[in-house]
Structure formats: structure tokens, C-alpha cells
Amino acid sequence: MEIEDPAKRPSATLELPDENVYLWRSVTFAGAPQQFRTGDRMIIEDKFGFQKDKDDVFIVGTESQRTVKRLMPQGEVLSPKSGYGFADLDAEDQKRLLAIYKKFDAKQ
Numbered sequence: 001m002e003i004e005d006p007a008k009r010p011s012a013t014l015e016l017p018d019e020n021v022y023l024w025r026s027v028t029f030a031g032a033p034q035q036f037r038t039g040d041r042m043i044i045e046d047k048f049g050f051q052k053d054k055d056d057v058f059i060v061g062t063e064s065q066r067t068v069k070r071l072m073p074q075g076e077v078l079s080p081k082s083g084y085g086f087a088d089l090d091a092e093d094q095k096r097l098l099a100i101y102k103k104f105d106a107k108q
Contacts, residue, residue, distance in 0.1 A: 012104050020045050023104050027058070041071070042101060057097055058086065066101075068094045 010022040024041040039060035046054070056071045069086035089097070 012107065014100075014103055014107065016100075016103075018047055020047055021100055021103075023101075040101070042097070044097075044100065055097065057089075059098075059101055066098060068097045068101075 008024070011025040012023045014021040014023075022043045022045075026038050027041045028038050039058050042055070042057050042059060044055040044057075058069045058071050059066055060069070061067050068089055070089055071084045072087045074085045
């Protein structure tokens with residue numbers, strides 16, 4: 001499963017007190033037919049470097065049916081088979097990430 005070039009400029013950005021949030025709308029993944037095809041990618045980075053890992057998630061669905069999956073790099077580095085897979089998140093993480101995601105709608 002591969003993702004479009006993530007180096008492209010984000011569709012929108014948010015500056016929160018402790019985090020910077022970047023959103024790419026309508027990102028297309030290529031993969032098996034049963035996998036998600038398009039959705040929004042959101043990356044959350046800690047402004048101060050306290051959090052070593054950043055949140056890199058994929059949001060699919062509409063309004064009440066939205067689901068958040070963590071993007072997980074797969075395959076070997078520099079391999080043609082490298083790409084991304086999806087990992088489930090617990091309900092608390094989903095709720096937190098969807099609340100941040102909804103701030104983009106409020107910003108418009």
C-alpha cells in the first residue's frame with residue numbers, strides 16, 4: 001500500500017498551544033481492493049519536542065461514521081514493497097484525534 005507524496009504542502013494547518021497539526025485532504029492509497037482508498041491524513045507534532053513520536057493518522061468516513069486509523073510504515077527502507085498499513089486506535093485516542101480534526105471544519 002503506498003501513499004501519495006507526503007512532502008506536498010498540506011491542505012490546512014492548525015497551530016494549537018502545544019502542537020502543530022497538518023492536514024492533507026483526499027489522500028489516495030493504492031492497495032488491495034478491501035483497503036481504504038481515500039481519506040484525510042493528519043499529522044500532529046509536538047511544538048517543544050517533548051513527545052518523541054508524532055501522531056500520523058488516516059481519517060475515513062463521513063460525519064458520524066468517521067474512523068481514525070494510525071498509519072504504520074511497512075516494508076523495508078528503499079524497497080519497492082514499502083508503504084503504509086493501518087493500525088486500530090483505542091476509543092479514547094479516536095475521540096481525541098477526531099476532536100482535533102473537527103477544528104479544521106471550525107476554522108473554515
